[in-house]
Amino acid sequence: xxxKQRLLxxxxxxxxxxxAALITRSYFLKRDVEAAAIYWGMTGDKVYEVQQKLKxxxxxxGPIDGIYGAKTFDAVKKFQAKxxxxxxxxxxxxxxxxxxxxxxxxxxxxxxxxxxxxARNEGDVYLLAKxxxxxxxxxxxxxxxxxxxxxxxxxxxxxFPNTIAGVIYQPGAFTAVSDGQINLTPDEExxxxxxxxxNGWDPTYGAIYYYNPAKATSSWIWSRPVHIVIGKHxxxx
Amino acid sequence: xxxxLGWIVxxxxxxxxxxxxxxxxxxxxxxxxxxxxxxxxxEKSFYxxxxxxxxxxxxxxKMMVSSDxxxxxxxxxxxxxxxESAGSNLGQLPLRxxxxxxxxxxxxxxxxYCRYLTIKAGEGKPITIEEMxxxxxxxxxxxxLANELRFLEDxxxxxxxxxxxxxxxxxxxxxxxxxxxxxxxxxxxxxTSIKYPTLIYDGPFSDTLLKPKKLNIQGDNIDYKEAExxxxxxxxxxxxxKASRGAETQGTIQSWGVNLETNDEEGSFYVSVSKKGGKVIxxxxxxxxQDAQIDYKEAExxxKDFLDKKGYKDMEITYxxxxxxxxxxxxxxxxxxxxxxxxxxxxxxxxxxxxIVGFEALNYLTAHRNRSIKEPKLSLExxxxxxxxxxxxxxxxxxxxxxxxxxxxxxxxxxGKFGEDNFxxxxxxxxxxxxxxxxxxxxxxxxxxx
Numbered sequence: 001x002x003x004k005q006r007l008l009x010x011x012x013x014x015x016x017x018x019x020a021a022l023i024t025r026s027y028f029l030k031r032d033v034e035a036a037a038i039y040w041g042m043t044g045d046k047v048y049e050v051q052q053k054l055k056x057x058x059x060x061x062g063p064i065d066g067i068y069g070a071k072t073f074d075a076v077k078k079f080q081a082k083x084x085x086x087x088x089x090x091x092x093x094x095x096x097x098x099x100x101x102x103x104x105x106x107x108x109x110x111x112x113x114x115x116x117x118x119a120r121n122e123g124d125v126y127l128l129a130k131x132x133x134x135x136x137x138x139x140x141x142x143x144x145x146x147x148x149x150x151x152x153x154x155x156x157x158x159x160f161p162n163t164i165a166g167v168i169y170q171p172g173a174f175t176a177v178s179d180g181q182i183n184l185t186p187d188e189e190x191x192x193x194x195x196x197x198x199n200g201w202d203p204t205y206g207a208i209y210y211y212n213p214a215k216a217t218s219s220w221i222w223s224r225p226v227h228i229v230i231g232k233h234x235x236x237x
Numbered sequence: 238x239x240x241x242l243g244w245i246v247x248x249x250x251x252x253x254x255x256x257x258x259x260x261x262x263x264x265x266x267x268x269x270x271x272x273x274x275x276x277x278x279x280e281k282s283f284y285x286x287x288x289x290x291x292x293x294x295x296x297x298x299k300m301m302v303s304s305d306x307x308x309x310x311x312x313x314x315x316x317x318x319x320x321e322s323a324g325s326n327l328g329q330l331p332l333r334x335x336x337x338x339x340x341x342x343x344x345x346x347x348x349x350y351c352r353y354l355t356i357k358a359g360e361g362k363p364i365t366i367e368e369m370x371x372x373x374x375x376x377x378x379x380x381x382l383a384n385e386l387r388f389l390e391d392x393x394x395x396x397x398x399x400x401x402x403x404x405x406x407x408x409x410x411x412x413x414x415x416x417x418x419x420x421x422x423x424x425x426x427x428x429t430s431i432k433y434p435t436l437i438y439d440g441p442f443s444d445t446l447l448k449p450k451k452l453n454i455q456g457d458n459i460d461y462k463e464a465e466x467x468x469x470x471x472x473x474x475x476x477x478x479k480a481s482r483g484a485e486t487q488g489t490i491q492s493w494g495v496n497l498e499t500n501d502e503e504g505s506f507y508v509s510v511s512k513k514g515g516k517v518i519x520x521x522x523x524x525x526x527q528d529a530q531i532d533y534k535e536a537e538x539x540x541k542d543f544l545d546k547k548g549y550k551d552m553e554i555t556y557x558x559x560x561x562x563x564x565x566x567x568x569x570x571x572x573x574x575x576x577x578x579x580x581x582x583x584x585x586x587x588x589x590x591x592x593i594v595g596f597e598a599l600n601y602l603t604a605h606r607n608r609s610i611k612e613p614k615l616s617l618e619x620x621x622x623x624x625x626x627x628x629x630x631x632x633x634x635x636x637x638x639x640x641x642x643x644x645x646x647x648x649x650x651x652x653g654k655f656g657e658d659n660f661x662x663x664x665x666x667x668x669x670x671x672x673x674x675x676x677x678x679x680x681x682x683x684x685x686x687x
Contacts, residue, residue, distance in 0.1 A: 172333065
């Protein structure tokens, strides 16, 4: 009886200690980031290459957009299973070698040139899509294009920073940036909206502000002339 | 038995308390660490801003007494660079946009104006008295700005200003009137000190360019019913299933919005029709990606035929690209064999269905007019001599290109190769100045111009 109880106490204590160790460990140790591998959530030229190869060989039927999403993940797993590799959906050393891809430097979408008007590369499309996804999820498609267009209009406006990243990450400018929603993976619709806006579509014809009248309390923003109302957002100049 | 159980329970609780304590302390330290880091970034931005503005003030004051062209170029390019950096530092401060509006414009215009003067001086042209007067006024504004910033700097230095507090206030979305010192100070700068002259020059922030574009369409005002009919005809009666009223635009570009549901797989369309004259300005659709059934060349022909059918004759394709089963083509107007780039129309075609899924003619509808193109002062041969000898010219023609300031320039357009790369060089047809060089990127997704 006594021995049993002691055992119980010890096991409870042990469980607690292990939990404590795990919790503190996760706070003290940074997760090891696997170097030189291509995995879910990445974007850039290398992902392009992977998608192209997989499509060529019939493993992949999604768009070749340089974004490692669910479809690419599944295709990589299929490829790994077929070729007797460890099936983990990550293009590591061995999988890359089997595909004939040189991992070398896995760059993001490339750097943008700091010119007014921004640069047109996949990195910019992706960043813009992230902002659209964070700010206008659930809005109609033109509402998404409009949000992307407002960001691009700000880049061109002397009163705002002159790069896409500068405008998006301006402190307090967008709520999705402040609360971290911008870090969600953008969906296809946001990517298409971002691309449309970069290609020159702008349903607001030059708006540089938008607000949700149900949430905005500033009398200043109400005083701006409204250009168009799309979904929940009022777009103003 | 009983007391022992009590010991066990309190033992467990004690352990739990210690764990929570350790966890909480870690959280607190981490929080403090992040707070410090963001605060440091704000401070860095602020101090850099102050530094840049001080340097600008010094350089501009030297400009006032210097008479050497070489010196001037050096100082102007310095101001240009420093004002650009100051602007980007300003954008990193956690202040409400309304407080920075004019300061930011001032820095942008100062940077841009100095760039314009640098380029002008670099071409060997003297800076005029009027331009010097403009600089003097900009200098005066700069002195005021620098003074106000120094006052703020003192406050930041002795800890009277906490960026964290300001940031927290700023985060309460767009609440009105804040009473923190920094915002007040910047608002004061806005109200009193920044008077910049109306700058007449040809740059991206020239005052003329800040005026919004206007549609150049003749005709009567139409009502919504007419707009709906125009929108349906534009997309094609056979494709449209349902039409409803969509978002209309106010302001300088006034248009009716029509939402259309189509019977094929492209989903819904938004068509914007000008209230005056009833022209379709743009078409946006959800553009759902489908497997490609037609190739890029076919899509190009579909886009061209569509423009012909809608009355946009003499349009020539300038470049195109495709993504996710959608191809976008840019067309420019041609007149007497001169290609006119400001008159731009974009057409988006679905490679799945071969249907038109996007259209954008705002540039065309604001820029297009009957132009009388003057005889160029330079002949083609004379202009060709001005092109860098390294460029292996493959084609040449006359073109009108938009300038940064919104004007139009008549140029000779030389397309050519240097090694593996393709370039387009624009030589001003009157002055022989090299106006622009573009590099053409032939990617898998089509042709891009940068």
